[in-house]
Amino acid sequence: MARREYPGVYPYPAAGGRTLYRTLYTDSNGRQRQKRGFSTLSAAAKFRARMQVRAERGELRITRETFAEHFDAWLKGHHSASKGTRDGYGAAGERRLKPFFGPTRLSAIDVQTVRNFAAEMVDLVEAGELAPKTVNNTLSCLSTCLKDAVALHRIPANPCEHIAHLPESHIERDWLERDSAVPGAMLGPLPARRRAADRDRHADQRGARVALGRRRLRQACDPRLPPAHCRWR
Helix, strand or coil: CCCCCCCCEEEEECHHHCEEEEEEEECCCCCEEEEEEECCHHHHHHHHHHHHHHHHCCCCCCCCCEHHHHHHHHHHCCCCCCHHHHHHHHHHHHHHHHHHHCCCEHHHCCHHHHHHHHHHHHHHHHCCCCCHHHHHHHHHHHHHHHHHHHHCCCCCCCHHHHCCCCCHHHHHHHHHHCCCCCCHHHHCCCCHHHHHHHHHHHHHHHHHHHHHHHHHHHHHHCCCCCCCCCCCC
């Protein structure tokens, strides 16, 4: 039986003649949950108190449904979007979202999990394998899917609300110009020495823009990093 000063905490025998403790608590959906393996009464009671506070705030929603299961059900019932939008969501899910989040339970996806995903997407952008617009579309798809999970009371809040999109407008320009050379036709009949100097100047400017773009991509995924300041021309 639970001791009077520790309600909801119960002892049970363990290997080696030890006594461990388990605690019962209720989640935000009103379902009873159990946590075992505490070595002391006070540790179990403190855990139970924390869970009760989270439950009262609506933050303690536990589900066994995985992201892949929810994504497939959401996409199948997402009738408000056009066929083209659903096809785009499906491609983002199969190529990027489900390989990363697929087996993870919805209730285990938090802001840090989404931030880790965004950081992987930035690596692909820097490697030239993805465009920033593609990453932003994928993050929008993820946010819309998890917003549905919030509406269904599967998770307490949408973790994507704390993740900034990539600075698409400027990065797209660097994306296109990164490996390009200055066309000779644009230089006209200039002396060879001047043409070479112009090429070097344009290359330096492109390099600086790419470096700044990468810093902005990193800062967009992790707001804790100092912002990169620059005046775009």
